[in-house]
Amino acid sequence: MPILVASAGTVADVIPAAPGWRVDMYSPERVDGVPVASAVVAWASIADPDEPGGVRLDPVFLAGGRAWTPDQFRAAYGQQLDVRVAPAQ
Numbered sequence: 131m132p133i134l135v136a137s138a139g140t141v142a143d144v145i146p147a148a149p150g151w152r153v154d155m156y157s158p159e160r161v162d163g164v165p166v167a168s169a170v171v172a173w174a175s176i177a178d179p180d181e182p183g184g185v186r187l188d189p190v191f192l193a194g195g196r197a198w199t200p201d202q203f204r205a206a207y208g209q210q211l212d213v214r215v216a217p218a219q
Contacts (some may be wrong), residue, residue: 189215
């Protein structure tokens, strides 16, 4: 098995998501201009030395006409945003 060596925050791999999941955004304060997040379209393995095994699995979701990871979305719209995955209704 190959060993993954990547810098923190690097997307190591992306796999398609099964249908039926969405992303919700929460914030302790009002944030204007944030696009509405929607369906989870994939899962990305992200290099993270603070996680067991050095990798975490993050959703890739659609918002504002493009695909985002939670890290990218927070960098663009504010670190206070809490991204949560929930079953689509």
